[in-house]
Amino acid sequence: MLAGVLLLIFLPPLVAKDLCKDSQDGFKVRLSIKTALGDDAYEWNESEMFLFRSTLAYAMRKQTKQDTYNITNILVCNDTQRVSFVFVVTSPGDPDQLIPKEQIEEAVRQNKHRINNAFLLSDMTLEFVGIPPTLAAPIIYDTEPWLIVFGVVIGAVAVGIVALLMSTVSKKRRAKEKAAGLSEEDEGIVKENGTALSGLGGKEGVYNQTFSNDNRFTEL
Amino acid sequence: MKLKLKLPNPGLQDRILSHDELERLEVEEAGDRPKWDNKAQYMLTCVGFCVGLGNVWRFPYLCQSHGGGAFMIPFLILLVFEGIPLLHLEFAIGQRLRKGSVGVWRTINPYMLGVGIASMCVSFLVSLYYNTIIAWVMWYFFNSFQEPLPWSQCPINANRTGLVSECERSSPVDYFWYRETLNTSAAIDETGGLQWWMILCLISAWGVLYVCCIRGIETTGKAVYVTSTLPYVVLTIFLIRGLTLKGSVDGIKFLFTPDLNELANPSTWLDAGAQVFYSFSLAFGGLISFSSYNSVHNNCEQDAVIISIINAFTSIYAATVIYSIIGFRATERFDDCLSGNILTLLNTFDLPEGNITQNNYQEVLYSLNSTNPDIISNLHLKTCDLNSFLSEGVEGTGLAFIVFTEAITKMPLSPLWSVLFFIMLFCLGLSSMFGNIEGVLVPLQDLKVFPKSWPKEVISGVTCLVCCLVGLIFVQGSGNYWLALFDSFAGSIPLLVIAFSEMIGVVYVYGIDRFNEDMIFMIGHKPNIFWQATWRVISPLIMLAIFIFYFSTIVTKEIFYIAWDPESENFPTLEKKPYPSWIYVIIFLLAGIPSLSVPGTAVFRAIREYCCKKHPSAPVQEIDSVSYKVHIQDEELKSQKVTEI
Numbered sequence: 001m002l003a004g005v006l007l008l009i010f011l012p013p014l015v016a017k018d019l020c021k022d023s024q025d026g027f028k029v030r031l032s033i034k035t036a037l038g039d040d041a042y043e044w045n046e047s048e049m050f051l052f053r054s055t056l057a058y059a060m061r062k063q064t065k066q067d068t069y070n071i072t073n074i075l076v077c078n079d080t081q082r083v084s085f086v087f088v089v090t091s092p093g094d095p096d097q098l099i100p101k102e103q104i105e106e107a108v109r110q111n112k113h114r115i116n117n118a119f120l121l122s123d124m125t126l127e128f129v130g131i132p133p134t135l136a137a138p139i140i141y142d143t144e145p146w147l148i149v150f151g152v153v154i155g156a157v158a159v160g161i162v163a164l165l166m167s168t169v170s171k172k173r174r175a176k177e178k179a180a181g182l183s184e185e186d187e188g189i190v191k192e193n194g195t196a197l198s199g200l201g202g203k204e205g206v207y208n209q210t211f212s213n214d215n216r217f218t219e220l
Numbered sequence: 221m222k223l224k225l226k227l228p229n230p231g232l233q234d235r236i237l238s239h240d241e242l243e244r245l246e247v248e249e250a251g252d253r254p255k256w257d258n259k260a261q262y263m264l265t266c267v268g269f270c271v272g273l274g275n276v277w278r279f280p281y282l283c284q285s286h287g288g289g290a291f292m293i294p295f296l297i298l299l300v301f302e303g304i305p306l307l308h309l310e311f312a313i314g315q316r317l318r319k320g321s322v323g324v325w326r327t328i329n330p331y332m333l334g335v336g337i338a339s340m341c342v343s344f345l346v347s348l349y350y351n352t353i354i355a356w357v358m359w360y361f362f363n364s365f366q367e368p369l370p371w372s373q374c375p376i377n378a379n380r381t382g383l384v385s386e387c388e389r390s391s392p393v394d395y396f397w398y399r400e401t402l403n404t405s406a407a408i409d410e411t412g413g414l415q416w417w418m419i420l421c422l423i424s425a426w427g428v429l430y431v432c433c434i435r436g437i438e439t440t441g442k443a444v445y446v447t448s449t450l451p452y453v454v455l456t457i458f459l460i461r462g463l464t465l466k467g468s469v470d471g472i473k474f475l476f477t478p479d480l481n482e483l484a485n486p487s488t489w490l491d492a493g494a495q496v497f498y499s500f501s502l503a504f505g506g507l508i509s510f511s512s513y514n515s516v517h518n519n520c521e522q523d524a525v526i527i528s529i530i531n532a533f534t535s536i537y538a539a540t541v542i543y544s545i546i547g548f549r550a551t552e553r554f555d556d557c558l559s560g561n562i563l564t565l566l567n568t569f570d571l572p573e574g575n576i577t578q579n580n581y582q583e584v585l586y587s588l589n590s591t592n593p594d595i596i597s598n599l600h601l602k603t604c605d606l607n608s609f610l611s612e613g614v615e616g617t618g619l620a621f622i623v624f625t626e627a628i629t630k631m632p633l634s635p636l637w638s639v640l641f642f643i644m645l646f647c648l649g650l651s652s653m654f655g656n657i658e659g660v661l662v663p664l665q666d667l668k669v670f671p672k673s674w675p676k677e678v679i680s681g682v683t684c685l686v687c688c689l690v691g692l693i694f695v696q697g698s699g700n701y702w703l704a705l706f707d708s709f710a711g712s713i714p715l716l717v718i719a720f721s722e723m724i725g726v727v728y729v730y731g732i733d734r735f736n737e738d739m740i741f742m743i744g745h746k747p748n749i750f751w752q753a754t755w756r757v758i759s760p761l762i763m764l765a766i767f768i769f770y771f772s773t774i775v776t777k778e779i780f781y782i783a784w785d786p787e788s789e790n791f792p793t794l795e796k797k798p799y800p801s802w803i804y805v806i807i808f809l810l811a812g813i814p815s816l817s818v819p820g821t822a823v824f825r826a827i828r829e830y831c832c833k834k835h836p837s838a839p840v841q842e843i844d845s846v847s848y849k850v851h852i853q854d855e856e857l858k859s860q861k862v863t864e865i
Contacts, residue, residue, distance in 0.1 A: 032563075083573070132382075147362075148365075150362050150421070168435070168677055
């Protein structure tokens with residue numbers, strides 16, 4: 001009688017352990033808490049395991065949209081010091097039936113973000129062996145940032161070229177006006193009078209009249 | 221005992237300005253040649269021209285691969301016996317004859333015009349590809365203004381299931397360089413089409429260069445205040461940042477650890493000589509041009525020594541900075557490698573975290589290997605050796621765009637460091653381009669290729685436009701291979717030929733006696749025995765030795781190029797491919813045309829002289845003197861008045 005009662009009490013966990021150990025529908029989980037958190041690392045104990053089982057139950061609930069999943073449906077075994085273990089999920093209706101691998105994978109995938117955050121870990125440090133992490137969506141820019149910087153640089157270059165060319169053009173124009181103005185002055189002075197010393201200030205160099213060949217001042 | 225060989229050179233006296241004429245030009249400032257605003261502009265321009273990308277990405281590699289600190293010995297010896305004398309020679313001859321490279325050689329002897337033309341050709345070919353490197357630098361600069369940097373992670377493939385295969389097999393930095401920047405084809409004969417984003421960068425590179433060169437040294441003289449000084453500021457910032465990173469001191473120690481056995485290796489001396497020569501940007505003609513804008517009594521001897529010292533110091537300084545960052549990268553890689561191995565061991569044996577650390581890794585591995593050898597061998601653990609990571613000797617574009625960018629992604633605030641680094645490379649490259657363009661524009665003006673009525677702005681604009689269009693070769697898919705081709709052949713052999721001809725020309729055709737007298741006139745004292753010995757004998761011999769070695773290695777060894785081929789077996793290792801046969805024609809054109817124009821022009825001129833001896837049509841010789849100019853002015857005014865009255 002006693003043996004029968006004992007058997008009844010210990011059978012479910014034994015059966016559960018067998019379900020977990022021998023099953024094909026289990027996933028191995030690995031946590032690297034010290035790598036992720038360094039000095040702030042928490043210790044892995046029964047309470048943390050409890051949290052893990054509850055987050056997994058939550059994930060199953062969300063995925064199947066059934067509120068029937070409970071902690072008792074998440075079975076854990078092969079607990080090692082690495083902080084790695086294997087878990088299986090039993091169906092809420094039938095404790096002997098296991099949920100297939102694909103469904104669990106789907107549930108974990110969809111809620112990985114929440115599971116990670118519950119443990120302050122990341123995709124690298126909370127590994128579900130066999131479930132690759134979903135890759136983050138690539139950032140799509142409206143305008144590529146490099147085009148913006150390129151636009152700024154080309155704009156500055158264009159402004160520089162235009163400014164320098166304009167300054168050359170205006171310098172040339174001023175020089176031309178000056179030359180035209182001076183030659184008029186020169187003509188005027190010659191017509192008025194003989195002395196032309198005042199007209200020589202603006203020109204480059206000094207035109208030495210003594211050695212010139214023209215006959216401006218000797219003829220009339 | 222002294223070599224008093226002097227080749228006959230009739231008519232030299234008529235072609236050059238005498239000392240009195242020079243003095244008069246100096247005092248009256250009656251020449252129409254542009255001038256430097258102040259000495260600082262001249263020094264900064266020359267320093268900028270000499271200090272270029274080679275100081276940053278060629279010298280550190282040579283230093284580390286040829287025995288570290290021991291490499292300094294051949295480098296400094298050859299600097300003193302080869303670099304400084306050649307530099308002094310170019311400065312002095314430019315300052316004395318007051319012309320660009322074509323003008324100088326035409327003045328010394330019309331048969332030596334080929335040297336000037338060769339300089340112009342080489343400057344043109346080098347400008348083409350050098351500005352493409354600047355375009356690449358600008359592309360990386362434009363892409364540095366985002367977090368995370370685009371080369372820090374692999375892009376995701378089309379159906380969001382994983383990373384792009386090419387990137388996964390190599391690395392994000394490799395992928396970004398070879399695929400997203402160059403979009404390189406697998407072989408040099410596959411053109412791959414023009415890459416539109418690189419065309420934009422090429423246009424911006426030539427645009428910036430045009431803005432700075434639009435009026436010759438009037439504008440470049442202002443630009444060099446920034447482009448020549450900013451690299452030193454950035455190097456210092458990187459040094460301070462580098463020294464605070466883990467592993468940087470290992471890098472510096474690795475760089476400078478001397479291995480004196482390397483000194484017995486002739487290729488060490490050859491590489492040192494080549495590095496000194498190319499690092500000084502000699503034989504491009506730019507330095508002759510720059511010094512021709514100086515006052516005639518400028519102390520060119522002092523300038524040559526100062527600039528050489530600055531160049532050497534910059535090389536060593538840049539090597540220190542680069543290797544501090546490389547040391548950091550190697551340490552990071554080593555740590556990653558070791559952590560990966562440790563994680564594998566922990567996972568396999570389900571040991572708690574923290575059981576295996578970097579310190580006890582070897583012992584734990586040993587004990588595990590003795591108990592479970594088959595499991596360990598199945599794990600395929602990677603061998604992690606810090607020295608092998610440090611001696612991944614990278615040079616050239618690989619150093620800047622792959623190794624250094626990877627190191628930057630591992631630093632906090634990566635966009636900032638990336639922007640600073642690429643601004644520094646941009647300034648280094650741009651200041652060297654000023655000298656290259658000077659070496660192209662001034663000979664074009666001297667050869668009267670453009671009509672005289674065209675203003676300077678239009679001439680530089682047309683030149684930049686032509687170079688930009690020809691440079692489109694380098695922005696196609698196979699552009700990187702073309703660039704390596706140009707770099708190996710256009711920028712190597714011809715320069716050695718030109719430099720050797722320069723020395724012979726000045727010392728034996730112009731005459732070392734006349735040259736010494738010019739030096740006494742310009743700087744007040746005769747150059748001492750060191751200069752005499754190096755100019756007459758030592759430096760030409762060194763140039764000849766380097767040329768013979770280079771030529772024989774190129775001609776005897778089979779030439780191949782390394783290609784990025786995702787379909788090759790050893791991917792991601794670059795694959796060695798032989799050149800197709802038509803490339804040899806191109807190689808001959810690149811190296812042959814400049815080199816052969818030195819004797820070729822002499823022969824051509826001789827033939828023309830011989831043919832035209834029967835038709836005496838000697839044009840009126842224009843003399844570059846003040847009195848002649850005034851006489852002409854005189855005549856012009858007279859003709860003006862006659863027509864008016």
